[in-house]
Amino acid sequence: MDAVTFELKKTCEKTKARLGKLRTPHGEIETPVFMPVGTQATVKAIKPEELKEMGAYILLSNTYHLFLRPGHQLIKEAGGLHKFMNWDRAILTDSGGFQVFSLGDLRKITEEGVDFRSHIDGSKKFISPEIAIEIQNALGSDIMMAFDECPPYPADRGYVKDSLERTTRWAARCKEAHKTIEKQSIFGIVQGGMYRDLRYESACRITQLDFPGYALGGLSVGEPREIMYEVLDYSADFLPADKPRYLMGVGSPDYLFEGVERGIDMFDCVLPTRIARNGTAMTSKGKVVIKNAVHEKDFDPLDDECGCYTCRNYSRAYLRHLFKANEILSSMLLSHHNLYFLLSLMKKVREAIDKDRFIEFKKAFYDKYGEM
């Protein structure tokens, strides 16, 4: 039996929004869920205990980065990624595909896999579907992702078609290479660019391989948001209802709402921690740019509706001071707040779906949040 299973608990009557539960070897996760990102085996500026306190039950970590540094064999020797980074709840690892393809001129794709140069030291590296699985086996993540090719936007139809053929062959090779399905599960990735028929074809062929979960890849890669929403509109319908659906690399509040409304169960994004380090907070009344002079003598918390550690203990004036003084605590406190904000938002989204109030909740949030 697959290590990771999904239970669909409810589907909204008015939208495609769903409530579900993922069961993994490292605990259960209520969906829809936002997964904080710990690229290099740490969620930047945050301790694991904080993530637990704020209700995170699953993290994402990046295969590409860990492969290059410190190396998957080292993490295996350390007892796996969970132990290495002191996180005993669930972990999803991506396949490294997205990062490798983002290297542009530094990589060369063949049927066998991808030759590329490390962004750290320029050394030659190679990842194939089999190696992506070997790395993720060594890391010991609960959910592994198939090694796919993610076409850029825009990309012509011929390229996208060829690419999805290869992604399909690679998905089969990933499945073949993974021997311990009772310990770790692989999710397949649907590609097809912004072409409806190719999305359909990719979904058919990937789901024929029968993975315990599916991701929609190749979205949020630079296309206008209307196009992404349109692709989401039909793409979710091409996937089986009883398997979890994961929209990769998406984490702004509007994308989360629009994704949930279209039947997506899982999301991840570096956005909350990245903008935190740049001094921006997400609040119930919209974004707060903490360095702005208006906050100089503002002794109120970032968000008076927020119950997080940062909002309970610190004023905007203090946070502004820390940011301007280049203090590490600025990144720590703002990252904490932003992650808490998104995790709490998703909790409220689940409650709203449960009470058949998702559309109303979304509208109220949008009205108050303003521009995304």
Next chain:
Amino acid sequence: MDAVTFELKKTCEKTKARLGKLRTPHGEIETPVFMPVGTQATVKAIKPEELKEMGAYILLSNTYHLFLRPGHQLIKEAGGLHKFMNWDRAILTDSGGFQVFSLGDLRKITEEGVDFRSHIDGSKKFISPEIAIEIQNALGSDIMMAFDECPPYPADRGYVKDSLERTTRWAARCKEAHKTIEKQSIFGIVQGGMYRDLRYESACRITQLDFPGYALGGLSVGEPREIMYEVLDYSADFLPADKPRYLMGVGSPDYLFEGVERGIDMFDCVLPTRIARNGTAMTSKGKVVIKNAVHEKDFDPLDDECGCYTCRNYSRAYLRHLFKANEILSSMLLSHHNLYFLLSLMKKVREAIDKDRFIEFKKAFYDKYGEM
């Protein structure tokens, strides 16, 4: 009555090491004590709750830095430094003198005070004894320091003599300027360079002003350690036994031991957090430079005798990875460990004094720690 009082509980029979208790408006502190430094209203990369957990009862913060940014009036409006930075235990603020004098060509000393240029934006600033007290009153620290002149090392006798005269006049002006002694106490600062007779003269004249505590200034400013120890040998004897003695800017383990042995009760230093950010840990077996290749596959904790959060949860291999990957968590975890290490060390020092085993404890520590 003075806001801060001192109770001398015990003096070692074989050395001048003492046990005491400082009582402040924000709690009691067992001495000898090491005070973590929160220069800009934060101990770098550490949350206040962590400091409490590791047994910190008093912090130091820097008047010069807070005067320039965010400004003492803002902190006063925020309800004082304790509230601003979320720390309800004791705070000692320095006077800004040391930082101002360190500016070299950027400052000009007159009898009235010191004109200088901000290191942040080059703007013209002025601090006098009265302004140093005004700033510290606004910050609301439990212990304020008198505004002194700290001569460099080496400095000729004539300069040091003139300087200590001015420091004495300024100390009297600080005392005169401070009206709320029941809320905050001022400690006097003894100068006199490395000249025994001038140290004696300064001590006599500063103690005549009758402060509730005294610091030894102008040490650890570049002189050889033997000279510092020699000055400490006689300087402590020039001070009243029933008042706390504070050696400013000192925090390596050897300096702490040597200071305690010579009758010092209070210490502060940025060392533990600064070296932590540079990847160096203090352990019971000496310094560990975490980036070194020898730690690459070392899955043991930094210090197997340490009970801190970092040592309980993370391996050297993980810490090395974080440091090499430039992750903020590296600074967080190493700073936590180093502060815990020094605070625990001082706790053991107090226990050793209590059990008349200080000399033995010091020897055992030195034997194991190796080169400082």
